[in-house]
Amino acid sequence: MIERGLLIVLSGPSGVGKGTVRKALFEQEDIKLQYSISATTRRPREGEVDGVDYFFKEREEFEHMIENKKLLEWAEYVGNYYGTPIDYVEETLASGKDVFLEIEVQGALQVKEAFPEGLFIFLAPPSLSELKSRIVNRGTETEDLINNRMRVAKEEIELMDAYDYVVENDKVENACARIQAIVTAEHCRRDRVSARYKRMLEVE
Numbered sequence: 001m002i003e004r005g006l007l008i009v010l011s012g013p014s015g016v017g018k019g020t021v022r023k024a025l026f027e028q029e030d031i032k033l034q035y036s037i038s039a040t041t042r043r044p045r046e047g048e049v050d051g052v053d054y055f056f057k058e059r060e061e062f063e064h065m066i067e068n069k070k071l072l073e074w075a076e077y078v079g080n081y082y083g084t085p086i087d088y089v090e091e092t093l094a095s096g097k098d099v100f101l102e103i104e105v106q107g108a109l110q111v112k113e114a115f116p117e118g119l120f121i122f123l124a125p126p127s128l129s130e131l132k133s134r135i136v137n138r139g140t141e142t143e144d145l146i147n148n149r150m151r152v153a154k155e156e157i158e159l160m161d162a163y164d165y166v167v168e169n170d171k172v173e174n175a176c177a178r179i180q181a182i183v184t185a186e187h188c189r190r191d192r193v194s195a196r197y198k199r200m201l202e203v204e
C-alpha cells in the first residue's frame with residue numbers, strides 16, 4: 001500500500017513573498033515537493049508563461065471549472081478568480097508524493113475544510129510597513145490596487161491562528177529553511193517510518 005503524500009499549503013497576504021519563497025524553495029536540488037499550478041482569470045504579467053506560472057483562463061472557462069467541480073478550492077481575489085485544479089492534487093497525493101499549494105487565505109481555509117490533515121503554513125511579513133514597501137517595490141500594481149491589497153492583507157493576518165505554523169519571511173533563505181524544517185518534522189511526526197516498519201514486521 002502506498003502511503004498518501006502530504007498536502008502542504010503556504011498562504012499569507014499578497015506581497016509577503018509567497019511566490020519568491022516558493023520559487024527559491026523549488027530551486028533547491030533536494031526538494032521533493034510537487035507544485036500545483038493554479039488556474040486564474042488574471043492577465044499574465046510580463047514574463048509569466050501559461051502552464052508554468054498559472055493556467056490563464058477566461059472568466060467563462062473558469063466558471064465552467066467551478067460548475068464541473070474541477071477545483072479543490074477557488075476564490076475571487078481583488079477582481080480575479082484563482083483556483084486549484086483538483087485532479088492533479090488527488091492523483092499526486094495518491095501516488096505518495098507531497099503536493100505544495102501557494103494560495104491566498106480564503107482558499108487555504110477551504111482546503112482546510114476538505115483536507116484537515118493538510119499542513120498549513122502562514123507566511124508573515126516582518127511588519128505591515130515592510131509588507132507595503134514590498135508591494136510598492138514590486139511595481140506590478142496601481143495605487144488603488146496596492147491600497148486594496150493592504151486592506152485585504154490586514155484581514156488575512158487576523159486569520160493566522162487557523163494555521164499550524166507561522167513563518168516569518170524576513171530573509172527568503174531563512175523562510176525556505178524554516179519551511180523545509182517544518183515539512184521534515186511533519187513527516188517524522190506523522191509516523192511514516194514507523195508505519196513502514198510495522199508493515200515490515202507484519203510480513204516477517
Ligand SMILES: Nc1nc2c(ncn2[C@@H]2O[C@H](COP(=O)(O)OP(=O)(O)O)[C@@H](O)[C@H]2O)c(=O)[nH]1
Pocket residue numbers: 012013014015018019038039042073074075077082083084102103104105106107108
Ligand atoms: N485561493 C487561491 N489563491 C491563489 C491561487 N493561486 C494563487 N493564489 C493567490 O492569489 C493571490 C494573487 O496572486 P497574484 O495575482 O499572482 O499576485 P501575487 O501572488 O501577489 O504576486 C496570491 O495571494 C496568490 O497566492 C489558487 O489556486 N487559489
Ligand SMILES: Nc1ncnc2c1ncn2[C@@H]1O[C@H](COP(=O)(O)OP(=O)(O)O)[C@@H](O)[C@H]1O
Pocket residue numbers: 012013014015016017018019020021134135137138169170171172
Ligand atoms: N524576504 C524578503 N525580503 C525582501 N523582499 C522580499 C522578500 N521576499 C519577497 N520580497 C519581495 O517582495 C515583493 C513581493 O513578493 P512576492 O513573492 O511577489 O509576494 P506574494 O507572492 O506573496 O504576493 C517582491 O518584489 C519580492 O522580490
